[in-house]
Amino acid sequence: MTAVRLEFGGDWFATVTGEPLDLVPRLHTDLRVSPCTNTVEREAFLLGTFGSQDWLWDVVDILRFDPDDRRLVGAEFCIPEDEASAEDSARLRLPPEARSGGLRADQVKDFRLESCTVLCRTPGDTVLTCLRDLDVLDEPLEARVRIAQDLALLVQHGTVVGWSLTDPVRYVPPPYVDPGPDPPAAATRRLFTECMDLLAEPMAFALSEGEPAALERLRAADQALRDQREDRHRANALRTVISQYVEDYLDAPGRQP
Template identity: 60%
Template sequence: MSITIDDNWTATVTDDPLHITPRFDFRDFRVRIATYTNVEERGRFLLVTFGSEPWLWDTPDELRFDQAGRELVGAEFQIPGVEAADAEDSARVPATPLVHPGGLRADQAQDFRLEATTELCRAPGDAVLTCLRDLDVLDEPLEARIGIAPDVALLVQHGTVAGWSLTDPVRYLTTGFAAPDPSPPYPSTRRLLTECLDLITTPLLYEVRNRNPAALARLRALDEALRNQPEDRHRADALLSLIANLVEDYADRPTGRQP
């Protein structure tokens, strides 16, 4: 199967998916599938691979390929940081076709641009996060789901990459380049992830930024729940890395009004 990623740039689906555990960096709201563990290693990785990468103010999603064999060796995806699709649209995300594990081999060794997705669809309980180029994708069936790494799939429609998905995102929560906790997540952490996503992907975030007292009270309660989570600390701290910043920016600063 051949798929188009950027205009006339194409790749062929192989039988060799990446065996790299995804990292859901909650603070930066992105998913990394790569072996580098810091900024320096990432820089070296970009120098010896080709594909889609950031350049100055341009921040597309990333697919990186080996120079010699043109095989996919890493990826970074941004989760759309705007308001998530409503429940009605999210429910239209098709369940088929099922994920078929596979890698990619670039048909030509040259750089391209993979446009970042614009729409986030949340499955019930945030069991799956699906990121689409636009909601028009939901009007027609998908042709394929290519599982390029554990629980990460590219969505293909009309022969073109139309988005991607992360299944069981709570399992892969982390911060920065750190590896996620290999142990199963606690049910309480799953609930806390949903509460965090409810806060940052709905109009509630605008209420926080406008310092609505009820919204700030909810933010503080979530911050306290994350700090007092007795288990699954690595994942709780990953969620806290973003929530604590919101508390500092909006709940701890004075508004400038006199009592």
Template identity: 60%
Template sequence: MRLTLDGDWRATVTDGPLGIAPRFDFPGQCVRIAEYADVEEWQQFLVDTFGSQEWLWDDPDELRFAPDSRELVGAGFRLPSESASAEDCARVPRTPTVRPGGLRADEVRDFRLEPTTELCRAPGDAVLTCLRDLDALDGPLEARIGLAPDVALLVQHGTVVGWSLTDPVRYLTTGFAAPDPQPPSPATRRLLTECLDLITTPLLDEVLDRNPATLARLLALDEVLRDQREDRHRVDSLLALISNLVEDYADRPTGREP
């Protein structure tokens, strides 16, 4: 299968998916699939590869390829803050099943991978599906290409229309750190859902407008995250973003450390 990613930029699906576990950087609201471990290694990775990457004042999704083989060697996807309605989320196709595969660029040339704009959340946030727009729900998907464990590109009419992350709580982390290899706790799964409620529309708009009831909910969640004892690596990644919202939009009760 050949895919179109940006106008006339194309790649061929291969049999070699990335064997790299994704990192769901919750404070940064992005999913990274790469082996770099810090900013310096990431910058060198960009120098050594080609494809789609961020530029000054521009923040597209990333697909990076090795110049010699033109094979995909890393990816990065940004989570949209616009949450689709429950009705639209229910329309996300369940077929076809994910087929593991990599990508080989047709040519060594940079391009721009437009970020997604709509977040569709499955019940319990078992799967996060991110789409370029909701028009993709008007017809069936042609393919799901499993680029890496639990990460798939969504293809419709030969064009990439979005991506998905299955079991996102498992991959929660901060920055470039690797996720905790231990299974997530049930409490963390519930907390992820509460956090996603508050950092996506419509509740995010209420936070930004300083709606008293929503800010009270934000403060309560902040306290629960601070008091959670188990699964601290994942919980700390949730807390990093929630505490920033509290700092910017709510008055934390006295006696609590920031």
């Protein structure tokens, strides 16, 4: 199989190995593919690997590689706050087949990986796609490279320009916990989409302005997640995702009905 070399911006490159990570994605307020089970382990993991890393006040995507064999061992991706319009999202055409593969860095060298700036959603949120910018939609994507279960990097002109996660609600667990193998309940799928709506514009702005209809949607979603009896681990995780909004907009003084 011909080796595929990918550019990650600037003069930093990695080659597709054909060996994806044997790790399950965890979708919370960001997306993590990591062996770490707590913050202490994460700090040690970052110290023992190289690649792209976040620094104080610097929001970037993270790819970490083993310094001995230069192979990808973990990744973290930010979820953009800006959501593409329905018209722009409809322009997105993902390549139907994903090439299975991990990554091997060309050299042991740290680099900076800009996080994606725009989120594209499908009806029912069956796929979440994050892109470098909307200009990516002006030309076809060349390939998807699957680096973990249902998680693929998106390639255009040999450069990584985003990533996609298929069936994202399946990968919603509490922080640092792998999601269970059972499929999401139908109610969880509906509430996942509702939570995504609440976190995105224009609903997020409406919440910050205290608009009654927006506050009622947030209150209803929070209560539905509290009341859901099946699929409790995902329901609890989704409540954690919107908990800051609940605290800021529902529990704040003067906001209670």
